[in-house]
Amino acid sequence: MHSSLLWDCLRLQVLSAWLPGCFSYPPTHSSSLNRTDSISFKQLHRFRENYLYELMTDIANMKMTPRHYYIVFVASLGQMIGTSVATLAGIIIPMLNIILHPELSSFMQGLIGAADLIGIIFGSVIFGRLSDRYGYLFFFRFCPALILVASIAGILFPSVATLTICLFLIGMGIGGEYSLDSDYISELMPARYRSLMVGVAKAGCALGNILVAAICFGLLSYWKSAELWPDLLWIVAITAALMILLRIRFYQSPKWLMDKGRVTDAEEASRKFFGPDASIACDSDAGSHDRPDTKISMPRFIMENWRKVVLSGIPWACEGMGVYGIGVFLPILVMALGLEHFSPGENPILHVTDSVRITLWISCIILPGFLIGLYLINRKHNIINIQTRGFWMCALALGILLLSYHFSWNKWISIGSFMAFELFLNIGPHLITYVLPPTIYPVDSRGQGVGIAASIGKIGAVAGVFVIPVLLKSGGAATVLAVSAIVMAVGALVTKGFSKASDLNSGT
Template identity: 30%
Template sequence: MRNKLPVLMLSAGAPAHYHVHNAVDEMPFGWRHLRVWAVSAAGLLMAGYSFFMIGIVLPLMQKDPSFPLSTFQSGAIAAAGIVGTLVGALVFGSLVDRFGRKWIFRLDPAILCVFGIASALAPNAAWLIAAQFLFGLGIGGDYPIAEAYVSETMPRRIRSRMVAGVIACQAVGGVLAAAVGYWALKFNPTIFEWRWMLASIVPIAAVVFLLRLQIPESPRWLAEHGRIDEATQALVDLLGPGAMCSIPQEAPIIPPPTSSWFDLFRADMRKQTALICLPWPCMDIAVYGIGIFTPLILLQIHADTAVSDISNSFIAQRLGAIKGAGLMDAALVGGFVLGIALMIRTTRVGMQILGFICMFVGLLLVMLGTALGNTPLLIFSGFILFNTMMNAGPNLTTYTMPTEIMPVRLRASAAGLGAACGKAGAAIVTLLFPLLLGKLGLVGTLAVVATFAVLGALATYRFRVQPVDWAKAVRTGVASPS
């Protein structure tokens, strides 16, 4: 009886798509939900993996005599995937709201397979920049689609935490990349190993592609578009026989509302859109500026602790930096765990503001430790505070916010626009970070990043809105989730 659907709380005359929404909201959590979550979260895991891996392989490329790179080309390679992510999130986020979730859900890992191989085989910098841009399109598509799909298939009582768990897998991907990069370089301590490191994403993407072939269209999206019979069948395919939803004959089928990407900028939606789009780039400037270049930062402050059993001093230093970055990035996972626990106890806006403030304080500690002669206690304490509270705050809340303040028909578009704004900030800082280090030094560069943490807190406070309980609004007749 565990999978039996609870008695619906809607009147028989309620619109048909309300019944589908309510069925999803009240379905007991089971292993099928976990399957959907896992194949969705895998997309963000691959995002974290690929972005962190670029930070590992760039110094190896720069030493490869068969792959000459200028300083600008190095920055362009790091930024190309992020620019592709920006375009992919913006374009695919709008398309999946119009044409459905399923096709992009399957296309994204296929893109990663093709252009992951192309990146590993790149004969020159121009090829790699183009391949990484196209690779980023697949990563970008997964930001809005994974968020929308999980939010539209999970029971109401755990929905926000399951969506938060998706973005948490980005940090898991970063730690996994550090582990793979470390052991690959330790097993074969040569600069030419960078090609195998870039190719290591391909098997993961191939498995995700095969698993996603079994996942049907979002029942909520089908219901919102008046395809009620397909929605009820998708419920059964997705969540099992216990999810059968009986639609009363008198329940009217309401034509789907016309909507477009420009609805995000209507007068009644501007504040929500601003809350999604303005803090996100402030956060991503910190995530990518610090995250991708953590090994470089450790080398700058001589905190890399070179591995002693490697004869090649350059490789030994790189291994030490990768190990140190991986250990510090483990705090990212801990931050997400803390954030998910806090979600049921505090508001998203409060978590986001507190997280930005703690990020600022963490960077101040790193700057102070660096200015005082590379004091390890201050530097590592600052990094841990920064990483932990970033993921317990804005890295979690910016991703989950669209599902809580936007209706279904605009959810992926809003998530895509927010992710695109975030990746715009990330692309700029990735391109400029090495140049800033050269011009301003480490303390000056960290001061720039810390300034954006303050701006993120101010933007969150200025455009704060309360999340909407769409399920409750539907049941009480206050509003439609569309």
């Protein structure tokens, strides 16, 4: 800006401080002013406002600040608690098999493992749709509160029936998290960092797997008893309580407010998030979606956006087979493949503890997978290619694991193949299926679009969780590995096929 302009603005600031009445329009003491004087006051007032606005920074163009990282951290806890619950369910099921006589049936094992996933399906659609209409903030606080209440109920009233119901309610809260976390991050981050920061939040899944496996291994080694399984739910309760505390000082999404035509509220929310110099660009169509009847029904939404729904949903469902189907029953699969060490006559809980130890080893590769995927996103690699190749490598790793099991190769080849599967699953499908949906839907329908994608993904996960115990009983571990490899290949084919016909740049 030229020095003369700066000087004029400085004089204007001084004048506005000395004569505040002159810089409102019309002036408060303008009785002696003629029409020309009034127009000059109006022009000066607008000039002052425009100059002050130029000093502010649009949130889409800001640099990353500690506040941005704080927002990502708070949102990523929803991802962490999601995988924490899935890992926990996979550990509780074999503990229940020890203390219950007869053991849980294949159906009941699948039902317990899938209860939170079924809740996620309902929660992601319900809370995603409600948040589009009523705003993100209330549901951003309500979801962890629901998780907290349900987890404490499971601790106080321990039974298989109560556990199943509580896991369903916990899943509803997690479903809302999956929809809202990506919405908040994609709308509050600077434009150039949006996909990367959404991916960073998704990496919270890795911490959920690792921390829960490590904590459970330590507790089971200390307890040496399966009777204390309800106390494992304290892990979920404490995490949910932390989420509630961190979200007390949180605010409504500025872009959601802007989209509803509440420009003043949007600007105020921007300043609350990022300080007095923050602003938000005013969309030309702000407020065009403020009418409730503009929200189309779900069937119509799916029909009008079916290619995007398939691209964002079906690969997520295929990925769910690996993340949840295999992930939930990983300790049981480890035992079925004979990868743990167990001597006949030992306390059965030691069998479970050793399988959790190997599960922890395998889970530790999840975080490096996410980090590599985030690096590729940051280097502007095509996310479709990352997801497609990740699916193919997962299928290959499962194929090697199947051969190792069939020919009784060294167990470390099997463990290495399991680790390779988890590595490529998290480099590609597990990360990208979360990053992709917010990039292809506009703001006014983003919550609904992401919610539908998450629901389809969890339908695949539920199917995987129900099918794996049945496959284990009917065909053994080899059948599980073969079916899972086929599902990974389907994910690769759908991703590549539908990406060519879908607009990946329609999201804002």
